[in-house]
Amino acid sequence: MFKILKKKIEETIKKVSEKIKEVSIEEKKGLEEEYKKEEIKEIEIKEKPEEKEELEKREESKGFVREIEKEEFKEVIEETKRSTEKREELVGKREPKRLEEVKEIKKEKEERGFVPLFEKEIKESDIEKLRNEMIFNLIEADVALDVAENIFEEFKKLIIGKKVKITKLEENIKEAFKQTILNLLNLQEIDIEEIIRRNKENGKVSVILFLGFNGSGKTTTLAKIGYMLKKKGFSIVFAAGDTFRAASIEQIEEHANKLGIKLIKQKYGADSTAVIYDAVEHAKANKIDVVLADTAGRSHANVNLMDELKKICKVIKPDLKILVLDALTGNDVVEQAKRFNDAVNVDGIIFTKADVYEKGGAIISAVYTIRKPILFLGIGQEYEDIERFEPEKIIKSIFD
Ligand SMILES: Nc1nc2c(ncn2[C@@H]2O[C@H](COP(=O)(O)OP(=O)(O)OP(=O)(O)O)[C@@H](O)[C@H]2O)c(=O)[nH]1
Ligand SMILES: [Mg+2]
Incomplete structure (x- = not known):
């Protein structure tokens, strides 16, 4: 029943995401070096000598503790625990997320030849550029002109100012659009x-x-x-x-x-x-x-x-x-x-x-x-x- 509307909204979301992506890449073309640094930082974190030492110390202590486990070694056990937690805080917890980001950037780099921005704050001007296209798509699916204009305004309110990861742009645009239509349809029910x-x-x-x-x-x-x-x-x-x-x-x-x-x-x-x-x-x-x-x-x-x-x-x-x-x-x-x-x-x-x-x-x-x-x-x-x-x-x- 909503076949054409679905198709038109999908087209719109794709187009909006692509255009914003292009804009943000343009804005951040010079930042490739910065991302390289990020990558290096990542490696540094992984291989910081003092952390390595901490880890080794922990490993050693663990073996030691397991062997004897006596009351007088309580302090050693505590110290081991503390250093483990610290290491996890420094390396363990950050690592997967940061590595994932670096991987994403690498992928972008391979595809585009340069690295786009991690995050982009969506500005009104980014969306305004797409006004006509978005409204036209909705009209093609039978949405009345003034309603399409209002949908556009509501959508704008939900997306402007949002900081969105470039790789998650389409997802975010889709979510904002979805919420706009849901808000519109969600009226007091009659039973x-x-x-x-x-x-x-x-x-x-x-x-x-x-x-x-x-x-x-x-x-x-x-x-x-x-x-x-x-x-x-x-x-x-x-x-x-x-x-x-x-x-x-x-x-x-x-x-x-x-x-x-x-x-x-x-x-x-x-x-x-x-x-x-x-x-x-x-x-x-x-x-x-x-x-x-x-x-x-x-x-x-x-x-x-x-x-x-x-x-x-x-x-x-x-x-x-x-x-x-x-x-x-x-x-x-x-x-x-x-x-x-x-x-x-x-x-x-x-x-x-x-x-x-x-x-x-x-x-x-x-x-x-x-x-x-x-x-x-x-x-x-x-x-x-x-x-x-x-x-x-x-x-x-x-x-x-
Ligand atoms: N495919 C389809 N046909 C429907 C549906 N509802 C009604 N119709 C058809 O639409 C035609 C008009 O339906 P009616 O119920 O007579 O419409 P009405 O509003 O009472 O018409 P008037 O009394 O002349 O104003 C009929 O042929 C119905 O079978 C529907 O949901 N789907
Ligand atoms: Mg009738």
Whole structure:
């Protein structure tokens, strides 16, 4: 689902790392000699005569102590211990790390003909040079321009000022990018089942309203959620709140019949609020846990239909207003999300058609724009084809 976004982010990370590496090498070309000195220092540490002596002394003492191990040699044992610790401090502990660094430098030298810097502090100017390229890559994966710009700014905050080993540059850039996207997706989670359970304990019916643009997948998603909740043991009633589109009532009726869920409906042209209201009354009277209410697809540009939606929300006061967005719409979902959220303050989003959407960026853009969590992803046309949205899992699929 995030195939293209993954590819574009990988490209970006590679490019950013390479460019910064180049910059730092340019900056430090003259430092080859210094690193040679480092290497020499390393060897000196290893072969310092006094340390060698200490070591020999320790070895000798050890043998001696092992042989006799008597109370009067306590002092010798202590002294041995002290000198061993000192040596470890001087040589033992430093050695592997320093040697590893020298090895890395040697490798760089072989590859490039000169030695780059150990560490580089990443400066704003290093990153700014890459602004256009990074933003363009994100746009190619369907991320909206202003969202891509914001991602860039957030990424910058995480990476600027960091001292990064040149050999670990790519790793660090990747980590900062990963954290940026995770921060963006990690919003307060909504647990539908928990909401229904809590209401039930208080003797209340839960009402979940599905709204969104024409054909975004509202009715199908409603049926999937009905199927899921029924399996979990909740009692459900559907409300045929779309009294507008031809065949919409038959469509939801077919789902209701297949799933064995009661449908409350009226005639075409009836007031949508009244239909949903009836369903809520029915649920109250019959101790049904949850009403799943369908609504007609509408364009945010259609003032009358948007007013109708506002009226439904005002009268019914749903526990959850779920905006159903079709991922395939691409960048237009940002405008849709903004307008629907402005009109009725949605609680969360369900993205449908994630099974056929490869770019991924629209999902990031919509969440960033309205800061509302994604509850589920629709991944096909069958009732089971819905999965919980887990930011960590998404991040894993993009970055690992
Ligand atoms: N591949 C795929 N198709 C889906 C998914 N969700 C819905 N669809 C299909 O999208 C089409 C439209 O779905 P509906 O549920 O009728 O959409 P709607 O929003 O209720 O449409 P209107 O009521 O006309 O506004 C149908 O053919 C669904 O099978 C999904 O997650 N993946
Ligand atoms: Mg529908």
